[in-house]
Amino acid sequence: MLTETSLVEAFAARGYKLTQPRRAVLKVIAEAGASLSPAEIHARAKKMHARTGLVTVYRTLEALVECGSIRKVHQTDGCHSYAPASEGHAHHVICEKCHAVTEFDNCDLADLLKAVQRRTGFKVESHWLELFGLCPNCK
Incomplete structure:
Protein backbone atom coordinates (compact mmCIF):
# COMPACT_ATOMS: atom_id res chain seq x y z
CA MET A 1 0.00 0.00 0.00
CA ALA A 85 1.98 1.24 -8.72
CA SER A 86 1.21 -2.28 -7.66
CA GLU A 87 3.73 -5.02 -7.05
CA GLY A 88 4.66 -7.01 -10.11
CA HIS A 89 3.01 -6.99 -13.50
CA ALA A 90 -0.24 -5.04 -13.84
CA HIS A 91 -2.34 -3.33 -16.49
CA HIS A 92 -5.31 -0.96 -16.44
CA VAL A 93 -8.95 -0.87 -17.50
CA ILE A 94 -10.02 2.78 -17.69
CA CYS A 95 -13.58 4.09 -17.69
CA GLU A 96 -14.11 6.56 -20.55
CA LYS A 97 -16.84 8.38 -18.63
CA CYS A 98 -15.73 8.73 -14.98
CA HIS A 99 -12.02 7.89 -15.57
CA ALA A 100 -12.00 5.20 -12.86
CA VAL A 101 -8.95 2.97 -13.18
CA THR A 102 -8.96 -0.73 -12.30
CA GLU A 103 -5.80 -2.83 -12.36
CA PHE A 104 -5.61 -6.39 -13.62
CA ASP A 105 -2.55 -8.61 -13.75
CA ASN A 106 -3.32 -11.32 -16.30
CA CYS A 107 -2.82 -10.05 -19.83
CA ASP A 108 -1.83 -13.40 -21.40
CA LEU A 109 0.09 -11.82 -24.28
CA ALA A 110 2.92 -14.37 -24.55
CA ASP A 111 1.90 -15.62 -28.03
CA LEU A 112 1.32 -12.11 -29.35
CA LEU A 113 4.69 -10.89 -28.04
CA LYS A 114 6.48 -13.80 -29.73
CA ALA A 115 4.70 -13.05 -33.02
CA VAL A 116 5.60 -9.35 -32.80
CA GLN A 117 9.25 -10.25 -32.16
CA ARG A 118 9.28 -12.62 -35.15
CA ARG A 119 7.64 -10.11 -37.49
CA THR A 120 9.58 -7.01 -36.45
CA GLY A 121 12.90 -8.34 -35.23
CA PHE A 122 12.45 -6.39 -31.99
CA LYS A 123 13.42 -7.97 -28.70
CA VAL A 124 10.39 -7.01 -26.61
CA GLU A 125 11.54 -6.27 -23.08
CA SER A 126 8.35 -4.89 -21.61
CA HIS A 127 4.82 -3.89 -22.49
CA TRP A 128 1.97 -1.76 -21.22
CA LEU A 129 -1.68 -2.67 -21.72
CA GLU A 130 -4.56 -0.28 -21.13
CA LEU A 131 -8.14 -1.05 -22.09
CA PHE A 132 -10.87 1.58 -22.31
CA GLY A 133 -14.60 1.17 -21.81
CA LEU A 134 -17.36 1.85 -19.30
CA CYS A 135 -17.11 0.73 -15.68
CA PRO A 136 -20.03 -1.06 -13.98
CA ASN A 137 -21.26 2.25 -12.50
CA CYS A 138 -21.30 4.07 -15.85
CA LYS A 139 -22.59 1.46 -18.30
Whole structure:
Protein backbone atom coordinates (compact mmCIF):
# COMPACT_ATOMS: atom_id res chain seq x y z
CA MET A 1 0.00 0.00 0.00
CA LEU A 2 1.19 3.48 -0.88
CA THR A 3 1.72 5.69 2.16
CA GLU A 4 3.09 9.16 2.60
CA THR A 5 6.04 7.68 4.52
CA SER A 6 6.86 5.22 1.71
CA LEU A 7 6.74 8.03 -0.86
CA VAL A 8 8.96 10.29 1.26
CA GLU A 9 11.46 7.44 1.73
CA ALA A 10 11.51 6.58 -1.99
CA PHE A 11 11.93 10.23 -2.87
CA ALA A 12 14.69 10.87 -0.31
CA ALA A 13 16.54 7.64 -1.17
CA ARG A 14 17.22 9.04 -4.62
CA GLY A 15 18.57 12.29 -3.24
CA TYR A 16 15.62 14.52 -4.06
CA LYS A 17 15.19 17.56 -1.84
CA LEU A 18 11.97 17.37 0.19
CA THR A 19 10.55 20.88 0.02
CA GLN A 20 7.17 21.74 1.54
CA PRO A 21 5.47 21.90 -1.89
CA ARG A 22 6.86 18.45 -2.76
CA ARG A 23 5.70 17.08 0.59
CA ALA A 24 2.21 18.42 -0.20
CA VAL A 25 2.25 16.60 -3.55
CA LEU A 26 3.39 13.36 -1.88
CA LYS A 27 0.63 13.68 0.72
CA VAL A 28 -2.04 14.19 -1.96
CA ILE A 29 -0.89 11.12 -3.88
CA ALA A 30 -0.75 8.97 -0.75
CA GLU A 31 -4.20 10.03 0.41
CA ALA A 32 -5.86 9.71 -3.01
CA GLY A 33 -5.66 5.93 -3.36
CA ALA A 34 -6.81 6.34 -6.96
CA SER A 35 -5.76 7.81 -10.26
CA LEU A 36 -5.43 11.62 -10.31
CA SER A 37 -4.48 14.06 -13.05
CA PRO A 38 -1.63 16.52 -12.50
CA ALA A 39 -4.22 19.34 -12.37
CA GLU A 40 -6.17 17.51 -9.63
CA ILE A 41 -2.98 16.89 -7.68
CA HIS A 42 -1.96 20.53 -8.11
CA ALA A 43 -5.33 21.84 -6.88
CA ARG A 44 -5.26 19.62 -3.78
CA ALA A 45 -1.59 20.31 -3.02
CA LYS A 46 -2.13 24.10 -3.26
CA LYS A 47 -4.71 23.80 -0.47
CA MET A 48 -1.99 22.29 1.73
CA HIS A 49 0.82 24.58 0.60
CA ALA A 50 -0.17 27.68 -1.38
CA ARG A 51 3.21 27.99 -3.14
CA THR A 52 2.98 24.58 -4.83
CA GLY A 53 3.57 25.14 -8.54
CA LEU A 54 2.41 22.99 -11.42
CA VAL A 55 6.03 22.46 -12.51
CA THR A 56 6.77 21.05 -9.04
CA VAL A 57 3.84 18.66 -9.44
CA TYR A 58 5.09 17.40 -12.82
CA ARG A 59 8.69 17.01 -11.63
CA THR A 60 7.57 15.17 -8.51
CA LEU A 61 5.36 12.86 -10.59
CA GLU A 62 8.25 12.11 -12.97
CA ALA A 63 10.50 11.28 -10.02
CA LEU A 64 7.89 8.97 -8.48
CA VAL A 65 7.36 7.16 -11.78
CA GLU A 66 11.14 6.72 -12.00
CA CYS A 67 11.14 5.36 -8.43
CA GLY A 68 8.40 2.88 -9.34
CA SER A 69 6.02 4.26 -6.70
CA ILE A 70 3.36 5.39 -9.17
CA ARG A 71 2.40 4.62 -12.77
CA LYS A 72 1.39 6.88 -15.59
CA VAL A 73 -2.11 6.04 -16.85
CA HIS A 74 -3.14 7.19 -20.33
CA GLN A 75 -6.58 8.76 -20.62
CA THR A 76 -8.88 8.81 -23.63
CA ASP A 77 -8.43 12.59 -23.97
CA GLY A 78 -4.69 12.14 -24.56
CA CYS A 79 -3.73 13.33 -21.10
CA HIS A 80 -2.30 11.27 -18.26
CA SER A 81 -3.29 10.55 -14.72
CA TYR A 82 -1.14 8.88 -12.11
CA ALA A 83 -2.04 5.89 -9.97
CA PRO A 84 -0.26 3.94 -7.23
CA ALA A 85 1.98 1.24 -8.72
CA SER A 86 1.21 -2.28 -7.66
CA GLU A 87 3.73 -5.02 -7.05
CA GLY A 88 4.66 -7.01 -10.11
CA HIS A 89 3.01 -6.99 -13.50
CA ALA A 90 -0.24 -5.04 -13.84
CA HIS A 91 -2.34 -3.33 -16.49
CA HIS A 92 -5.31 -0.96 -16.44
CA VAL A 93 -8.95 -0.87 -17.50
CA ILE A 94 -10.02 2.78 -17.69
CA CYS A 95 -13.58 4.09 -17.69
CA GLU A 96 -14.11 6.56 -20.55
CA LYS A 97 -16.84 8.38 -18.63
CA CYS A 98 -15.73 8.73 -14.98
CA HIS A 99 -12.02 7.89 -15.57
CA ALA A 100 -12.00 5.20 -12.86
CA VAL A 101 -8.95 2.97 -13.18
CA THR A 102 -8.96 -0.73 -12.30
CA GLU A 103 -5.80 -2.83 -12.36
CA PHE A 104 -5.61 -6.39 -13.62
CA ASP A 105 -2.55 -8.61 -13.75
CA ASN A 106 -3.32 -11.32 -16.30
CA CYS A 107 -2.82 -10.05 -19.83
CA ASP A 108 -1.83 -13.40 -21.40
CA LEU A 109 0.09 -11.82 -24.28
CA ALA A 110 2.92 -14.37 -24.55
CA ASP A 111 1.90 -15.62 -28.03
CA LEU A 112 1.32 -12.11 -29.35
CA LEU A 113 4.69 -10.89 -28.04
CA LYS A 114 6.48 -13.80 -29.73
CA ALA A 115 4.70 -13.05 -33.02
CA VAL A 116 5.60 -9.35 -32.80
CA GLN A 117 9.25 -10.25 -32.16
CA ARG A 118 9.28 -12.62 -35.15
CA ARG A 119 7.64 -10.11 -37.49
CA THR A 120 9.58 -7.01 -36.45
CA GLY A 121 12.90 -8.34 -35.23
CA PHE A 122 12.45 -6.39 -31.99
CA LYS A 123 13.42 -7.97 -28.70
CA VAL A 124 10.39 -7.01 -26.61
CA GLU A 125 11.54 -6.27 -23.08
CA SER A 126 8.35 -4.89 -21.61
CA HIS A 127 4.82 -3.89 -22.49
CA TRP A 128 1.97 -1.76 -21.22
CA LEU A 129 -1.68 -2.67 -21.72
CA GLU A 130 -4.56 -0.28 -21.13
CA LEU A 131 -8.14 -1.05 -22.09
CA PHE A 132 -10.87 1.58 -22.31
CA GLY A 133 -14.60 1.17 -21.81
CA LEU A 134 -17.36 1.85 -19.30
CA CYS A 135 -17.11 0.73 -15.68
CA PRO A 136 -20.03 -1.06 -13.98
CA ASN A 137 -21.26 2.25 -12.50
CA CYS A 138 -21.30 4.07 -15.85
CA LYS A 139 -22.59 1.46 -18.30
